[in-house]
Amino acid sequence: VLVDCNNFYVSCERVFQPRLENKPTVVLSNNDGCVIARSAEAKKLGIPMGAPFFKWKAFCLEHDVHVFSSNYELYGDLSARVMESLRQFCANVEVYSIDESFLWFENWDMNDLITHLWDMRNFIKKSLGIPVSVGIGPTKTLAKIANQLAKQGSHVVNLNDPKSQEESLANFPVEKIWGIGHRLAAKLQAMGIHSALQLRDADLKRMRLHFTVTVERTVRELRGISCIPIEAIQPRKQIISSRSFGRTVTELTDLEEAVSHYAAIACEKLRKQHCVTSGIYVFIQTSAFKNVKQQYANGMVFSFPFPTDDTSFIITWAKKCLQHIYRKGYRYNKTGVMLMELAPNTHHQYDMLQPKSSKRAALMQVMDAINHSFGRATIYYCAEGVHRNWKLSCAHRSLCATTQWNELVKVTCF
DNA sequence: TCTGGGGTCCTAGGACCC
């Protein structure tokens, strides 16, 4: 079973602002760049997914579209609550993204299961205010398709029955199948395969010859043969922290602050999943949308002599990488840091020449604990900058109503 | 003026080994 929250970010904003119900509403990406979530009303107005906001600003004003900057603190917290609710209805839950989970049910009577899932859907709507759609199928790919059909209004769709399955797949375009992106879709269409049914019935050997094993798996999944198992949550294999700047940046000192800041964020995530890293990748780039002549993009990898999760150590090396790739005279719009080759911190490989420092580990623990109790960035490294005039813009951010004491919703009784 | 930020998996080809 695939459970997916409807227009998740918009639904999150509506939880604490009921006046947005039935009103066209959109949520923007970081830096207020693109439209990344749209209410049904906004979709109806024709605002496309991923639309650059500056091109649609006037349109939104004209049509009274409510616009929000991303508030990931709120979305993350509500997501955790939705997932917790799902676990009350199913013992085997795989969280697949911030707004969807796969649920595994075995040996259920189908009518009982459908009743159970309706109860679950109603419970989440009533207790959290988030509407979800539910798709049922014998494989993940079919459950995904069922879920998309459920989004059209029926809320819960079952694709286990072979007869209804055939009809649904015949009307389901190949480019909307999970795992078929626009490039594969174009190739498949050129071969005369336009519907999910046609892909299901395509010759396996021919598919394997023209594509890779991933397409072969998708074909088998459409046939009801499970190839993608439900998995427990895996620790990340890499961690990236990067942002576009609120304005173009030219000076090395500003870039150093930003790189230090993103390194610190990445390290926090690293320690949260109890891992150490053996190398970093630092990159800078100018905007690809600007004058072609003045483009510059570069990155640099540095391998540590031993795995670490020490923020100050990693900041030091991130800055050295940056100094190496920085070129004066360019207008940079983005930088970022990637932590690679992650391993569990229990398998720490010590270095004979590197004195083992429990003091540093204790310092990291205290920093994380303080920031966890008193809010993000209560303490931080000076290297991250204080004024941060490079930081991203977010002009329409809503309140963190579930995670910040000073942003709680106020209720007034008349 | 203005266009996001994360992730994963697969394959071909190069470099190297015996």
Add this chain to the structure above:
DNA sequence: TCTGGGGTCCTAGGACCC
């Protein structure tokens, strides 16, 4: 004249997902 056969590891790039 004439130069094998079997492996592994790593990386870049391409494809996909949300």
